[in-house]
Amino acid sequence: MTAFRITLAQINPTIGDLAGNLELMRQAAAQAAAERAQMVVFPELSLTGYLPGDLLDEADFLARCDRALAELAAATRATPGLCWVVGAPTRRSGPGKALENSLLVLRDGEVVLRYAKQLLPTYNVFDEHRYFEPGPDVGRVLRVDGTQVGFLICEDGWNDAGDDYAVNPFARLADAAPDLIVSINASPSNVGKREQRQRLFAAASRRHQLPLVYVNQVGGHDQLVFDGASFAVTPAEGVVFEAARFAEAVTTLQLADGRFLAADGAALPPVPSAGLPVMEFYRRQIVLGLRDYARRCGFRQVVVGSSGGIDSALTLALAVEALGSDNVVAITMPSRFSSSGSVDDSVALCRNLGIKLHEHPIRAIVGEYEAGFAETFGQPLCGLALENLQARVRGTLLMEFSNSYGHLLLTTGNKSEISVGYCTLYGDTNGGLGLIGDLYKTEVFDLSRHLNADAGRELIPDSIIDKEPSAELAPDQRDSDSLPPYPVLDCILKVLIEGPRLGADERAAVETAYAGLTASPEGQALVAKVRRMIARNEYKRRQAPAILRLRGRAFGSGRQMPIAAKYD
Template sequence: MKQLRIALAQINSTVGDFKGNVRLITENILKARAAGADLVAFPELAIPGYPPEDLLLKSSFIDANLRALEEIVTASKGISVVIGFVDRKEELYNATAIIHEGKLASIYHKIYLPNYGVFDEKRYFHPGSSCPIYEISGVNVGISVCEDIWYDTGPATVQASGGAEVILNISASPYHHGKHHFRERMLGARATDNVAIVAFCNLVGGQDELVFDGGSVIFDEQGNLIARARQFEEELLIADLDVESVFHSRLQDPRWRKEGQQLECDCPTDRIMVSAPRQDSPRAMLPKQITPLLESDSEVYKALVLGTRDYILKNGFGGVIIGLSGGVDSSLVAAVAVDALGPKSVHGLIMPSRFSAPLSADYAAKLATNLGIKTFTVPIEKAYTAYLDSLSEVFRDTKPDVTEENIQARIRGTLLMALSNKFGWMVLNTGNKSEVATGYTTLYGDMAGGYAVIKDVPKTLVYRLCRYRNNQAGFDLIPDAVINRVPSAELRPGQKDTDTLPEYEVLDPILLAYVEEDKGVEQIIAQGYEPELVVKVARLVDVSEYKRRQAPPGIKITPKAFGRDRREPITSKFREGG
């Protein structure tokens, strides 16, 4: 039986950590070889890390990447290795090295360079122009990189038409909520359309605002899922591919040849010999490993945990500090931080004011006890009084307004940053997407922080995630009273969020339509929302762009996050709805 034992190493590379990345890659090569794999694949740009952004403009970075590749080539004995790196010829290429027995057998250059959403690959790379077919252990393998597989008549089809029995795609596919369903449907379609086995090796880990969810998969030539790795965790997924069945399926279904079809890319399919067929006796097939997909709220929560852990640890911070208000936002951020870093690395700061409800500090203290984190209490009354006294002459004959409210938020931001400076703890911002979108935040106040954990999480999802975490704990880890209390910034007597914003159950769908789906005001009104409300929300979003540009980076979990995804000008006279 014609068979290929393949290992997909979904690893957590760190951008620019060549020593650490080489060590991680080498360890997985050894594990794959010990498991009898013929071929081990690593994610897109696994050697330099993804995305390296403008580090690609530094010659020294490219040189370090090429030296690291040489180390990996030397370590690749007794197995074929497919791994992403940056190739430098007359241009830079997002490239894949095909290695066997300590030799660099070939290099594939990524053909389709994404330049939308979070991607800027055309800024750095030149596209490839060839779709080789590699003979690895007697199996014809078509190799491609990430975006290449998303085109239904792209490199995969060219390679399959040229005789490739296995399509191997190495990828760095950023996470957003629900993306894996769409991605797997696409990969299954590539397998059935081309009557080829499709193996997809994805990156895992956090890189600034991006999270990569792993979930590497293999589909057989009939579109059946035959292997899936865990999401949000490193794993070496090993599977035996029944390549003989591809031959028989193609005999029975000649439509796969698609004679005369218009292909997306017109590139040569040279045959390149990498390694000869195995000479040992046939091996027993490994049992299938198909890890179940996570439920909706679980996947978002794990993305937040992974993104937070990698941002803090990869940047060398010894711990974090969070302002605990007794509300759901800070409670969720604290729970995520503890799950990411452990309770000893998480600290809470409780900062009551004259407007804080007596129960707020109690709720914050109860949460801290449940999480096992240390807290400090620093009332802001003295500082607030001092500010008001200092400004009394200038503010004479004016009425208190949002200015006095924002002073309190800025005092709290200053106290958090003081503890950050003193103890080396990064401040975790606690603002959610609904607040960030509408500008319901204080610049240099509650917007202060080094990392915004729930920046891309709408308020209604915040509540769901709190309940999810409590269900996982088996008790009210986040006090039920916190989840059920009326949202308030507590910056003036009797204040509620709804004094300024509509109910979040109404607001969030409008924001979804306006921000993520790019629908205009008239389109949203046509969905049944009050015209005045839609115009108000759109205006709040538009005029708050200058605030968002000064916000800390945060984890992307929706299809369109503020920052890398959504790039609106600060200075603009265009307003939806007049």
């Protein structure tokens, strides 16, 4: 069999930008044609971006999709003989949903193959059954210049072990005896996902003795980030090619005698089995997520409230990496309870990062609120109400700046604090996006140290990393006054919130520590207390900004819990 040349087009589509997405496909197809490819493969729903959500219920959007599909077919005439494998929503007739999540092969202006996704995930962050009807239980293949190519869409390839669905599209397709399987995907990234994909599809390739290419999209869409990391796998060698992570990539490969080669026929470099170190993964995921969120929403600049603490410091450092120091502004808002060290730490941090720092004290504003409250209600404002007032004044000032100058406000809460409600609604929860809301507090410290080590200097001053965490909303306040030590709290939270979704290595360590903790009555009481805190603060999380997803179960669409419920 002569070599089959296939281009993996790992693009970054924007949801709803049909013209822009089509232009990305045109450019990649032109490169594929120049490299003499016979097929160019784009990600799942590449025409619309994944997932359009309730846009799919709008007649105008569907009409635009119809027109874009016609334009797409016309565009393929510019690359004679080249097969374009694209993902798009398509209309269907009969009972059930009006749409299918489809893979289309277009060539020379015509649709030469259509395949509808059979397995529609409706778990964690996915909700495809809301919009699509499952495709029929068939394997679709197309002969291209002597090579028999079979097609799958994302979830269709994840059930080869038969654990999750009664239907196995991979096995059905293998029965059609293709020479190559092409899988188009929109697989969102979380820690450990890259290794999971490769392990699963390498096992399926071995089981069916079929080579496979897996093409994924890249980019940030609201809370989801797609890392790309498209790959090729053979039964004998496993994963033999991997595209860049967190970047667009258009790569042409040859398939000859069951082996993948580079476009020029050279051997491919080996693919490391291990992915990025966890902290570097978090860093790149957050940076891409913020960069695309800001770009797609029309923001060039961001603003962050700088408390002198570790959470705002890490948020600022990541924002600078994503957008550049000229596009990041910090505001410090000391109250009468703020230590001079916190202001000094904010100054040092912003100097290290090369960003502008504004100081806007809130002592007088809070004082006026206190006086007005006492005059109206006949008693002083104190305790939790006074603490929350300070946070809300700061949140209001940050929103004033955002409204006045057009900056996107980034919220700075971490997963530990958000879990137990150690945050103020309409205060430090204000903002448009949370960068570190899926990082536990212990991970916030680890990632801060990682940034410093990678930079070879103190981006985040050691004085911030080493200080005891404090909200500084009351005299001599410490987080430990209200919460267990963060290593203990994070262990409990990981079990209660993520449980089996933890990676194998992390799960083993966490479960060991958790077993030791719950061996005593005191530990059991602490776990019960934390469980109540998580449940009691669901209403806060429901009103919080979007959080960039980093782990297997993030707050937001990945964890949907009722507010008005009895949990014990």
